[in-house]
Amino acid sequence: MVFWIVTGALALIVSGIIGLTLVRGRVGDKPPAAYDLQVYRDQLKEVDRDLTRGVIGAEDAERIRAEVSRRVLAADAQLKRGGDSGGQPRRGGLILTLVLGALMVGGSLMLYAQLGAPGLGDLPLKTRMAASDMARANRLKQADAEARMPATDIAPEASEEFLTLMERLRQTVQERDDDLRGLTLLARNEAALGNYVAAYDAQQKIIDAKGDEASAGDYAYLAELKISAAGGYVSQEAEQALRDALERNPEIPPARYYMGLYLMQVDRPDAAFRTWDRLLRESNPNAPWVPAIRTNIEELAWRAGVTDYQLPDAPAATPPLAGPSAADIEAAGDMSDEDRQQMIEGMVQGLSQRLANEGGTPAEWAQLIRVLGVQGKSEQAGEIWAEAQGVFAEMPEALDQVRAAAQAAGVAE
Numbered sequence: 161m162v163f164w165i166v167t168g169a170l171a172l173i174v175s176g177i178i179g180l181t182l183v184r185g186r187v188g189d190k191p192p193a194a195y196d197l198q199v200y201r202d203q204l205k206e207v208d209r210d211l212t213r214g215v216i217g218a219e220d221a222e223r224i225r226a227e228v229s230r231r232v233l234a235a236d237a238q239l240k241r242g243g244d245s246g247g248q249p250r251r252g253g254l255i256l257t258l259v260l261g262a263l264m265v266g267g268s269l270m271l272y273a274q275l276g277a278p279g280l281g282d283l284p285l286k287t288r289m290a291a292s293d294m295a296r297a298n299r300l301k302q303a304d305a306e307a308r309m310p311a312t313d314i315a316p317e318a319s320e321e322f323l324t325l326m327e328r329l330r331q332t333v334q335e336r337d338d339d340l341r342g343l344t345l346l347a348r349n350e351a352a353l354g355n356y357v358a359a360y361d362a363q364q365k366i367i368d369a370k371g372d373e374a375s376a377g378d379y380a381y382l383a384e385l386k387i388s389a390a391g392g393y394v395s396q397e398a399e400q401a402l403r404d405a406l407e408r409n410p411e412i413p414p415a416r417y418y419m420g421l422y423l424m425q426v427d428r429p430d431a432a433f434r435t436w437d438r439l440l441r442e443s444n445p446n447a448p449w450v451p452a453i454r455t456n457i458e459e460l461a462w463r464a465g466v467t468d469y470q471l472p473d474a475p476a477a478t479p480p481l482a483g484p485s486a487a488d489i490e491a492a493g494d495m496s497d498e499d500r501q502q503m504i505e506g507m508v509q510g511l512s513q514r515l516a517n518e519g520g521t522p523a524e525w526a527q528l529i530r531v532l533g534v535q536g537k538s539e540q541a542g543e544i545w546a547e548a549q550g551v552f553a554e555m556p557e558a559l560d561q562v563r564a565a566a567q568a569a570g571v572a573e
Contacts, residue, residue: 167272171265179257196235203228295426302397305390306357322549326353329546333362338369344516345547347385352550356389376409377516383418394422413439417449429463436460441472446521508532512544522558525551526565533569542571 204225211221300308326349333342343366350359363382367374383401387394394402399422405415416439423432440453454471461469511528514520525548532541545566552559566572 167268168265171268172261175257175261175264178260179254196238197232200228200232200235204232292427299396299399299426300390300393302386302390302395305393305395308393309389309391322553325546325549326350337365340366340369341543343369345543347381348547349550351385351388352553356385360385360389376405376412376415377513379405379408380412380415380418384414387418387421392421394418394425398422413443413447413449417453420453424460429460430465433457433460433464433466437469445474508535522552522555522561526562529562529565529569529571533565533571538569538571541566541569545569545571 207216207221207224207228210216211218216224329342329346329349333339333346336342343362347359347362347366350356350362360382363378363385367378367382370378379401383394383398383405386398386401390398398418402415402419402422405412406419409415416435420432420435420439423429423435436453436457440450440457443450454474458469458471508528508531511520511524515524515528525544529541529544529548532538532544545562548562548566549559552562563572
């Protein structure tokens with residue numbers, strides 16, 4: 161309320177000063193015509209001095225005197241006619257003053273109502289930091305965050321075949337709750353169905369089963385599932401999962417993305433901006449978090465006080481991994497069979513881990529299934545195919561591309 165009073169008072173004072181000038185019709189203690197009259201008289205004296213010095217001739221002096229004298233008479237007449245107000249109509253000046261005051265007071269308040277934050281108190285740095293600490297301390301628990309979410313259908317567009325497979329998978333995992341591959345498939349496919357609670361329950365069992373061997377990617381995926389279940393809200397449990405992931409690997413991209421989201425929610429745009437800006441510059445343009453960052457980071461930079469931020473140009477997308485390079489093939493020719501097989505296994509394992517942690521294009525999923533089929537690992541290829549059906553359940557064209565590879569590998573009809 162104090163802000164509104166001060167703002168209104170300042171607008172009235174400024175309007176009053178301008179209005180007083182309009183009503184009086186002059187600035188200072190004399191009307192405008194009096195100043196003009198004084199200037200013309202000084203010009204007459206200057207003509208005499210110039211004539212004495214020989215700067216101008218007698219004829220020019222006489223002509224200038226006549227012109228200046230005419231202006232003196234006009235200014236004198238205006239002064240007598242206008243008086244102290246200089247001829248300015250008082251009523252017109254008063255009306256203009258009232259209109260100007262209404263525009264300045266009303267316009268400034270309306271403009272602030274549109275662009276400002278009415279009712280928001282002063283926010284010095286110390287107060288903002290205290291508010292951020294309060295927001296951190298009062299984060300909702302996962303169950304409370306989920307309770308705020310409206311009820312939604314679980315993937316109503318999923319095929320009957322896929323739902324039947326899911327029922328079998330759930331039953332199998334229930335009978336063998338220490339089956340890490342089954343739990344992994346369950347977590348991924350429950351997430352694809354939108355059943356995030358069941359998905360993060362399965363992911364938590366994976367972490368519990370692995371114990372100290374649980375990776376940063378395991379914790380990052382657990383956090384992602386919890387955040388999805390809460391509609392994008394980073395709960396206390398999700399925050400802890402993110403910190404567990406970053407403790408194991410400070411550079412893991414998904415955890416860095418969601419940590420930036422968390423920092424935004426606890427009113428730390430400065431830290432969120434630094435986190436997202438670095439992640440954006442280091443990420444493959446195919447990464448799933450890149451579009452979200454590019455959409456929001458300019459506003460985030462403004463909130464962080466970075467007024468000169470320039471969004472980096474989007475680099476060309478990295479093509480899908482198509483296999484070993486020519487150099488790899490040439491090097492493999494000099495390897496023993498054991499070393500060559502080890503190299504291939506390393507490439508397949510690296511692709512598999514990247515798809516699990518960061519996702520990938522349909523071509524990359526198809527390539528992994530195709531390679532596993534060639535290696536005779538039909539069971540693993542079938543598991544990847546089942547996982548891909550969940551990932552691409554809502555993208556028929558992408559799923560068809562992966563299905564073709566699965567059919568070639570003999571794990572799909």
